[in-house]
Amino acid sequence: MSQTCVEVRSEWSIVAARQAGRTIAKEVGFGSVDQARITTAISELARNIYLYAKVGEICIEKVVEANKVGVKVSASDNGPGIKDLRRVMEDGYTTSGGLGAGLPGVKRLMDEFLIDSKEGEGTKIHAVKWLR
Amino acid sequence: MNLEINHIEKEGKEYLFLQGEIDVYTSEKLKQTLLPLTAQKGNEVIVNFSDVNYIDSTGLGIFIGALKSTHNHESSMKLTGMAERVRRLFNITGLDEIIDIEDSEREEAK
Amino acid sequence: MEKTDVSLQEMYKSILEGYLHTGSEHALYEAQQFSRQLIKENMTPEEMVNLHVVVARELIPDLPSEVLEANDFLLEVMVGYGLAYREHQSLRDRQQQLESELAVAAQMQQELLPKRIPKSPVLDIGIKTVAADVVSGDYYHFIEDGNDHIGIAVADIIGKGVPAALSMSMIKYAIDSLPEQRLQPSALLENLNRVVEQNISSNMFITMIYGSYDLKEHKFQYSGAGHEPGFYYNHSSRQFVDLNTKGLVLGVMKKAVFKEYEQKLSPGDLIILLSDGVTECRAESGFIERSELTEIIRKYEHLSAQEIVENVYSELEQFQNFQLQDDFTLMILRREV
Numbered sequence A: 001m002s003q004t005c006v007e008v009r010s011e012w013s014i015v016a017a018r019q020a021g022r023t024i025a026k027e028v029g030f031g032s033v034d035q036a037r038i039t040t041a042i043s044e045l046a047r048n049i050y051l052y053a054k055v056g057e058i059c060i061e062k063v064v065e066a067n068k069v070g071v072k073v074s075a076s077d078n079g080p081g082i083k084d085l086r087r088v089m090e091d092g093y094t095t096s097g098g099l100g101a102g103l104p105g106v107k108r109l110m111d112e113f114l115i116d117s118k119e120g121e122g123t124k125i126h127a128v129k130w131l132r
Numbered sequence B: 001m002n003l004e005i006n007h008i009e010k011e012g013k014e015y016l017f018l019q020g021e022i023d024v025y026t027s028e029k030l031k032q033t034l035l036p037l038t039a040q041k042g043n044e045v046i047v048n049f050s051d052v053n054y055i056d057s058t059g060l061g062i063f064i065g066a067l068k069s070t071h072n073h074e075s076s077m078k079l080t081g082m083a084e085r086v087r088r089l090f091n092i093t094g095l096d097e098i099i100d101i102e103d104s105e106r107e108e109a110k
Numbered sequence C: 001m002e003k004t005d006v007s008l009q010e011m012y013k014s015i016l017e018g019y020l021h022t023g024s025e026h027a028l029y030e031a032q033q034f035s036r037q038l039i040k041e042n043m044t045p046e047e048m049v050n051l052h053v054v055v056a057r058e059l060i061p062d063l064p065s066e067v068l069e070a071n072d073f074l075l076e077v078m079v080g081y082g083l084a085y086r087e088h089q090s091l092r093d094r095q096q097q098l099e100s101e102l103a104v105a106a107q108m109q110q111e112l113l114p115k116r117i118p119k120s121p122v123l124d125i126g127i128k129t130v131a132a133d134v135v136s137g138d139y140y141h142f143i144e145d146g147n148d149h150i151g152i153a154v155a156d157i158i159g160k161g162v163p164a165a166l167s168m169s170m171i172k173y174a175i176d177s178l179p180e181q182r183l184q185p186s187a188l189l190e191n192l193n194r195v196v197e198q199n200i201s202s203n204m205f206i207t208m209i210y211g212s213y214d215l216k217e218h219k220f221q222y223s224g225a226g227h228e229p230g231f232y233y234n235h236s237s238r239q240f241v242d243l244n245t246k247g248l249v250l251g252v253m254k255k256a257v258f259k260e261y262e263q264k265l266s267p268g269d270l271i272i273l274l275s276d277g278v279t280e281c282r283a284e285s286g287f288i289e290r291s292e293l294t295e296i297i298r299k300y301e302h303l304s305a306q307e308i309v310e311n312v313y314s315e316l317e318q319f320q321n322f323q324l325q326d327d328f329t330l331m332i333l334r335r336e337v
Helices: A011-028 A032-053 A103-109 B027-038 B057-073 B084-092 C006-022 C025-040 C045-059 C065-112 C161-176 C185-199 C290-299 C305-319
Strands: A003-008 A056-065 A068-077 A112-118 A122-130 B003-010 B013-022 B044-055 B076-080 B100-102 C123-130 C138-144 C149-157 C206-214 C219-225 C230-234 C239-243 C261-264 C270-274 C328-335
Touching: A003 A011, A003 A032, A011 A032, A011 A056, A011 A068, A032 A056, A032 A068, A032 A103, A032 A122, A032 C045, A032 C065, A103 A112, A103 A122, A103 C065, B003 B027, B013 B027, B013 B057, B027 B044, B027 B057, B044 B057, B044 B084, B057 B076, C006 C025, C006 C045, C045 C065, C065 C161, C123 C138, C123 C305, C138 C161, C138 C328, C149 C161, C149 C270, C149 C328, C161 C185, C161 C206, C185 C206, C185 C219, C206 C270, C230 C290, C239 C290, C290 C305, C305 C328
Parallel strands: B013 B044, B044 B076, B076 B100
Antiparallel strands: A003 A056, A056 A068, A068 A122, A112 A122, B003 B013, C123 C328, C138 C149, C149 C206, C206 C219, C219 C261, C230 C239, C230 C270, C270 C328
16 A cells, blocks of 8 residues: 655645645545645644654555545654643643644544554554545 | 743852732742742742732742742742732731741842 | 535525525525524534535636635635634533533532521621632631620632632531630631641642620630731721731641730721732722721711621722622621610
């Protein structure tokens, strides 16, 4: 299965990750609203890496299950990790400013959301959007 | 309503210069700065009140917490330069009997 | 949801089509009604924009490609906007939930206060307590021991809101469980201090004044734990005297001692107890001075104790422009005969 990965270490790479995501979302057959949602989610994940871990990776791939097809976005870094996951996933919690930013937003935009983070080791996030 | 905190280390003593109001909204910030200082064994913490024009009961609570922390960690804390309105609250609450308050306006870390 | 609700889509299509044909106000009115429907159906801003784009394409087949691209551009913007919108909604729901919990806490707190003011032909009592927020940090209590004494407590719990309400129930039950010491204010505060010290977090405390009024001898015996001083008002000389007390706030040191004081009253004399919300009340022009407060009380001296406290409150309420900054409690006792 083909996978496109973008290394995130600058604001420019956020744009590259978005572009990669949009291309794959289009190929899979998502309409324009969902394309916009998937790229916005990628943007948020990449921005989190850029702001808190400084360096990390975003990978985007097409996923196929029994009777559905979708796009999976994986973000991983070896940054400081998240101490209190529950708080970070709460609406209204933000360190980067602004309503609607951050992980709760990503979770809303996508259909599946998995996060694994260890303090001092880093964070891994998987998010999937299924084509309806 | 704001509180500015300046932390200066001089001759082995920890000076905190406070400016503004110590109330419900600002006291968490004061706590974050003050408590770690009192939690270090042997630390001498001197808090300067010259530019504090208001303290409420939540603010007093922070100093009670800090005092307890000095007892637990063998450190010390002294409050200096209080205006009369602020001093009055320490007096009414009886806290001036258990907290070291220096009334003269001497500023040692200028 | 890429495929928007078909019925909504049909509805929107017919409204927009009508508008394109007639340009009438009636169609715009229908559009307004439609927006209510959107909110009811929890439709997000980006879904609405998408709905519009899809319908507009059907109705106007020869849209220039720049317009179509501009629509896609708008869609991108609306995704971020929609996220903020939904977060806002979710925060609003949570706020409503917290508010209703708080209202329940406030209701329970009311239950902790005395149901009635003790009645006596020789002592007139007035009390006014108002919370700055939903839940108050002020507390008062009467104890009638049927032995010609009335015990009176006014307490102020640090901070406001829920932590204060939790501490309040602790004080009430602690006082209720100390029957023998009722008539000795210093002993009562010492016992209470032990309970509070063990049960309160390290940067919290409670201030309290406790007094016992002797209905036969007309003496007021009192002790204070770091509480805002009350006043004694001498009716014949029209002078106020501060009821200063020496004593540490409750909850700070295990073994605190409290000095006991006594004030004799002649007919018409007043004892005034208050929380610091009365003297800490602030307006643009600054804090109210204790001397201004006594001036107001003197002005209403000819009224009943309850009328005096009501009048003082409404004056201070105006002084603060009806925005109470701190909980307010004022109690007045007057020897009648």
